[in-house]
Amino acid sequence: MALDKPQVHRSGPLKQTNKEHKTGRHRSKGSVSLANKGKISLKAATKRNKRELNRDQRRHQATQIRQKKREEVLVKKRSLGGLELAPFLVAVIPLHREFDPTTALSILMQCDEEASVKTSPSGVKHICIPRFKKRFSFVVPANDNELDVLDTLKVADTVLFLLSSINGTEYPEEIVDKWGNKILMSSLAQGLPTPVVALTDLDSIAPKKRQEFKQSVQKIVTKWLPDEKLLVLDKNIDAINILRKIGNQKRKPVLYRDKRPYLYGEELVYEPDSEDGNGTLKVTGYLKGDVLSVNQLIHIPGLGDFQMNQIDSAPDPNKIEKTRNSEENAMETGISMPIKVLEKCDPTKQELLISENVPDPMEAEQTWPTNEELVEAEKEHRQNKLKNKPKGWSDYQAAWIPDADDQILGDNEDNDDGDDDDDDNDFMDADSEEKSYYSDAEDNERDFDTVTESEMAPNDDKYDQELDLNAEKEELEKMKAAKTDLTFPDEIDTPLNITARERFQKYRGLESFRTSPWDPKQNLPSDYSRIFWFKNFNAARKNILKQQEDKSGALPGWYITVHIKNVSQLMWSAFEKTKSPVVLMGLYPHEQKMSIINVVLRRTQNHGYPIKSKERLIFQCGFRRFANNPIFSQHTNGHKHKFERFFHPDSTVVATFYAPVQFPPAPVLCYKEVLGTLILVATGNVMSCDPDRLIIKRAVLSGHPLKIYKKSAIIRFMFFNREDIAYFKSCTLRTKMGRTGHIKEPLGTHGHMKCVFDGQLQSQDTVLLNLYKRVYPKWTYESLIVSCANNEMETS
Structure with a gap:
């Protein structure tokens, strides 16, 4: 009898296949345990031998931690305002320019019969309340200078905002005027100390409408200070309640000043x-x-x-x-x-x-020409000029002929270093009827002009005399350039009067903007030899704070x-004539030294017009105030950051400029001077002090397809001579619709070229060539000393 052959199961095409466990780039736990073969690291063994706490011990530990934090808060609270300590410094600020706080301040000074009151030579009013065992100091900064108000708030422990019911009798929204909004916006951006809001002159409101009026005012206060409750200041008992709240409320930390004297x-x-x-x-x-x-x-x-x-x-x-x-x-x-x-x-x-830093002009000098070499070079230079001497010119006249190469290079140096290629001639023209971010601002400007003309019709001549027509034209040209920059970012027309390889000789092509290498120490400007560098800025900051x-x-x-x-x-x-407050701030080591400061700025809603890079702005960086011409770049991750020609509304950028070192945290307020007033245009904070930050400016050359084949095309209008095509042949081409390619060969002598792409182009596509160069800020630092005290800020 024949035995049957054993059956062998073979899986079919529908066999289930389970996915393998993906451990990523690291080894799995199983592979690690197999490699260790039962051995345990010292760290793991020490962690296992640590005694675990039971339930009661954990509860006791939590109680100790909570008690320690409570004691720290009480020590901080009791370190101010006591009879043996420094008094509370309270800045009294009305939120309406026409409101005089003298009456409200007198109520605070006379609220307690046992209180002791004295006025210092600088006008600070001191009051000591025996029943509270507290001391208070009140200072009222002048309401005609917002800079003095901000300087006072830098050192104040508490700010008492005063509101008058008289100013909002008809409309409660008018209780905080334009000046009060400016103060609130600037102080919140700078770092507001502990606030208290009080309402005075409530007797001017009918008794039946007082509660409703207080509720409407409370809504206005909540928009700016959500956690603050509105208090009343009309009687002595109201003043005592306010003093009690000032002495007992939790102090709000202001980080940039609390660690400084x-x-x-x-x-x-x-x-x-x-x-x-x-x-x-x-x-x-x-x-x-x-x-x-x-x-x-x-x-x-x-x-x-x-x-x-x-x-x-x-x-x-x-x-x-x-x-x-x-x-x-x-x-x-x-x-x-x-x-x-x-x-x-x-x-x-x-x-x-x-x-x-005082640079050494002989530093890094390798060779020095001898006298014979200098004489020979001068002789050769004169002979070359005499050869090209025009007919009828003398040798003396020919000596003054400038070198053509030097003149061309000099022009290019000015254009590249000064970034004059940001002007309108370098941008492609945009449709004037196209809507942009600035259309609303233009409409508002036209409405304003229309109203002004109707109201000031009898004084047209006087109005025209006060109008700066050149400034109006410059503002219009800048708005057009900013609108074009939004529509065609970084696109530049190839010049016709100069070759592209000379115009863009400082630019380079990058295979990838994110990953391509760029040496941050290459071709640095001479101003970089005057600044101070940190090997590791964050580590230096930690060491300095630890030394303090x-x-x-x-x-x-x-x-x-x-x-x-x-x-x-x-x-x-x-300075005495300005009657500004004297505020003394202690500096950390190195904070008087010049370096490159990078600050993050966010646009406010007060100014709807573009701000051009390298435009003069006024900064309040921490406790310093100075004028500078910053350059803007994108606030992104990575090693390289793209240069921004304009600081557009509703955007965030990083401003870079030369300034004294400022260790963060430090708030930044940015102002622009318009017609003698300062407008708050941006707020932010100090990011770093890093001269190695790579700010890369991009120039985009555009071309258009003339003939399209399967994977190649003939491109024109990007270059206008054969030599430029050969010079930029190694650069990668990209299109607006996502194609990638390269230049294969030039065709003719008028700038046509054959290019190969990874797919067939469309007729409406545009071919782009991206070129990059590093830009640096200019040394335009100007410390505002004494003269800035008479300026007036404007935030709307």
Whole structure:
């Protein structure tokens, strides 16, 4: 009997195939355990041997952590406003320009019969409330200068916003006017201290409508300060409630100043020196923030950076002696106390005021021509000029003929370095009827002109005399260029009067903008030798902040006198006339040195017009205020960042410029001067201090297909001679519809060329050639000292 053959199962085409487990670029846990063969790392063994906490122990640990945080908050809260500590500095700011806060301030000063009130020489009103065991200092900045208001808010502990019911009797929306909106917007962007909002003159509203009026005002306040409740300030009991809230509320942190020493000058004494035009400025006030060392530098907005001679512990004239006859001895304790010198400067440890690096012109010089070589080169140069001498010219006249190559290169240098190719001639013309971001702004401008003409018809001649026609034309040309830049980004017409290889000799082609290498140290401008570099900016910042913890000097809360040396007598006399507040801010090491600063800016809704790159703007970077001409670039990840010709509305860019080092966090306010007023056009913060940031400018040359084949095409209008096509033959071509190709060969001598692509082109497609070069900011830093105090900000 024959045995049957064993059956073998063979899988068919419908067999199920399971996906393998994807572990990514790392090894799976199983492969790692097989490779270790049972061995355990020291870190894992130590972690396993750590004693685990049971339920009660975890609850106890959480209680300890919560108690520690509570104690830290209480220590921070009790470090301000006590009888033995620095008082609360309250900035009183009305949100309507016509509102006089004198009446409201007098209610606060007279709310308690037992309170002690005194006014310092700078106008700061001090009040001590025995029932609260608290001290308060009130300062009212001038409402005719918003810069002074912002400087006061930099050092204020609390800001008291005042609203008057009289200003909003008919329409509650008018209770905060245009000036108040400017203050709120600027202060919020700068970093607002702890706010309190009070409503006065509520008696002017009918009793039946007061509650409704308060609710409508509360809605207006909530738009700006969502967490603040509206208070009333009409009676003494209302003032006591406000003082109680100021003394007990949670302090709002202001990060850019809390880790720095700062001081509001209450007493100012200037002692001129007999030798030169400088002198010593003595600023007395309560130190807050961090420890102030006499060897560090300080900055005063409107005056500049200075060194200190010494720091004295001045007697506190607002301190109350704890005796039975407190009324008689109030405000007199510190008068008889002697002045004690806390610290004197050490020239070996003191920070220097050096802001720029002095470059060595002989650095990196390899060879130097001899006298014989110079004579021979000059002789050869003259012979070449005499050969090309025009007929009838003398040798002397021929010596003044400029070299053609030098002239062409010089023109190109000016165009490339100055970025003059951003003008309208380099952009393709756009349709004038096409809508853009700026159409609404143009309509508003036309409406404004129409209303003005109807209202000012009898004074047309006077109106025309005040109008700057050249500025109007420049603004119109800039708007047209910005509109074209939105429609055709970075597209430039190839010039006809000069070859493309000479016009774009500083540009290069990149295979990939993201991954292609670019050396950040290549072909740096001469201004880069004047700045200071950080090997690692973030690491340097951490080390400096760590060193500040062990610093010795005057402690926060002390009433001290700072002796500032080498203050110009002319500068101080001009600053005194402005009646601006003296605000003293301590500087970290290296913050007086010039470098490249990169700040992130976001456009506001106040100015709907484009801002051109390298246009003069005014910056308030942290505690500094200066003018500069920044260049803009995209705020993107990666190693290279594309240059932006315009800062368009509703956009975010990175502005790069030369400025003193500023360690973040630091808020940035950007203003533009228009007709003598400052308009807040952008806000942001400091990103980094990095001279190696690559800002790459792109120039796009466009061509159009003349004949289209299967995968090749004849392109014209990109170049106009055969030599340019051979020069740019290695660059990659791209089209607006996504095709990629390269130049195969030129055709004829008038700029036609045969190109090969990865697919067939369409007749309406456009061929593009992308060229890139690195751009740098110009040294246009201008510190605004004294003169900026008379400017007025405008935010609408």
